[in-house]
Amino acid sequence: MGNVSSIIFQRLLLGLVTLLIVSIVIFVAVNLLPGDFAELILGQGATPEAVSTIRRDLGLDQPLIVRYMQWLGGIATGDLGTSFAQLNFKTNLGGAGDVGVIDQILPRLSNTMFLALVTAAIAVPLAVTLGVLAALFRNTVFDRVANVATLSSISSPEFFMAYVLILFLAVLNPILPSLSNIFEGMSFTERLEKSMLPALTLTLVVTAHMMRMTRAAIINLLASPYIEMARLKGMSPMRVIVKHALPNALAPIINVIALNLAYLVTGVVVVEVVFVYPGIGQLFVDSVKIRDIPVVQACCLIFAAAYILLNLTADILSILSNPRLRHPK
């Protein structure tokens, strides 16, 4: 097992390097956005003096490289900075009331994680079951229907799926609320009910990928001699697939599940806006709109970290699930 921990360590290190490179890309890209916070917050009232006052207060008049180093230094010490909006009020007030980006992001991030977990709890079992069944009944009507249905749901844009679900489940048959404005102090069941429509939308979006991968991985194995052996022993097809084929197909399935989970954290922006779900995606859109760079950067960094971590987990899990990789010759 020493082998595995050294692999994990190696991967973690690589992940950190990737994160550093990503941070440079994020910083440069965000700062290349046209327009800036001062101009956008002032809108029509953006007189040159007011703009330069705000820029000076926020340190936007410093050169890019200095700002990057300051930002990086902050991250290293766990300080993601203070949002421009907050800083702007602070100077209005002359002190008081320091809410860091981290305090702004955390409640939103936990909302998004909640939505991702609910979605995963629905989507992963559904996709794997569908995939196994599709492999079992391959080339039958069931297989075709499952394929067409999931593929068409992944092919249409998320907001379209969202509106279709709203139409059928909220407007025509008012079963679920179209407004997912969850807030602190809500009971778990209430929260679950409110998050159901966005979770279902996301389920529709991520299921196809996972299901197709499960199906393909299993079918791939069905041609192997050991499966034939199992079949010759007189096992039922279901047992052959679940007991014999699935464990060996786990690695690619885990990979695709991890990728989709990462997507659930990072790709929910549109869905959150449509359902008015107070997650990190909505915060991200709001912040981009007013060019609140510290918040945008922190969100991007969290998205990148989520991707890197989940990919890492996928790698490690697929190694663990495959004895051949665990004991390399």
Add this chain to the structure above:
Amino acid sequence: MSQFSRRGLLKTGVAAGVLGLTGLPLRAQTRGGKLTAGLGGANTSDSWDSRTHSDIFMIASCHGTVFDCLTEVAADGSLTGELAESWEASADAKTWTFNLRQGVTFHNGKAFGADDVIESLMMHVGEESKSAAKPIVESIADMKKMGEHQVQFTLASGNADFPYLMSDYHIAMYPAGMIEEAIQNGIGTGLYSVVSFDPGVRFVGRRVDDHYKGDTAGFFDEVEYIAINDNTARMNALMTGQVDTINRIDFKTEALLKANPNLRIQEVTGNQHYSFPMLTDSAPYNDVNVRRALKYGVNRQELVDKILLGHGAVGNDTPIGPANQYYAADMEQLEYDPDKSKFYLKEAGLDSIDIDLSASNAAFEGAVDAAQLMQASMSAGGINLNVVQEPSDGYWSNVWLKKPFCACYWSGRATEDWMFATAYEEGVPWNDSQWDSGDSARFQELLLSARAELDSDKRREQYTEMQQILRDDGGTLVPMFANYVQAVNNRIVSPDTVGNLWQMDNARMAERWSAA
């Protein structure tokens, strides 16, 4: 009784019957219930700092619900006292004495008095101030506390509209000595106190017991404003009954709202206008004949029909709208007339003219389309308009006030003087047509004299003349006034007269509406 016709009697009878059936009370509004509103215009950067407010979510939450101003513009446009009970001016309109309401307390129990007024106003001035109300407060030369409940303002120059200016939603009253705390927690004197506030997400307020406004306002036990910036999500929330009312309905799906018997649409024409300012100090717009040619080249009705989908009114190239006191409603309307365009071009010594119009949807939704419609209508009069599509980002700093002819919008102001002083007075920073005494000395002269004039009839004459000058010679095209359109569920009762100064009954639905 001669006007008592059979038809009229039938109509009233039917109306009364309908009201009886739907259960809408005719007059009496009762306490109780909850108002849930889905409002656009919210942002994560929102706070209880009234100096930074610019959109409906915070305007409604702050000055419409949790905080109060000194004065209030009633739904019919008249001015009433809010925290001020009465006020009087000296003959030159320079010295104003405000008598404050007694027995008013902030939500934290502190009594309201003259110190609070002075300190709240001081928030807006100073070198570092970014307040949008800075020019208003800067016009006050001196503030004096005359007693616990009396304040005297001495203005730098006479201003008959001063009490109106005190109704500005930026100038909310905060408790003296604890303004920072009040901004953090939302401590005002309003009808509702803050239960929870999550910027860009949600605001919940609970009705204050024993409020000074008594039983005639603030009928709900609780109000909840939910931030829904997405148009479709807002419409859905209303259609599925999850919210009682929404602002800014989507005109494209308006028919769906109308088909729903539980909903009603409130529509008012106010002062919000879409404009196309030209810089009158640069060629060719320095020639009044060119400006006139352009005025006759705009098909205003077409713009109202196609850009606002009928939800608006044609403008007459003045920024004074139906929500203003001295709006010249019967002034002759500028009509589309290509022949007159040609005539004025001839006067300017031209056969045809090539001009650029800078537009972006940052100015207003549909600005680029409007510019293209104008391009088509003007070509008949010999004006070759070239539409330059500008990027939305930085539009207000790079295009507006800089490009000689561009698209713009104004939400309008409660008083004529306020509007003119913001954008039509010589030398003010937002004078987007560079309109000065070189263009019309008479206009600038009238502006000053009307400002200090306390006699209402004389002011009406002066403001009418000013509107005429702008219509005939002005440097800004104001082809249309855009309506405020909101939708309300019939669970909620609202008075017949709906305010037209801001959206949502002047953002005061928590105060004026009630549960059915």
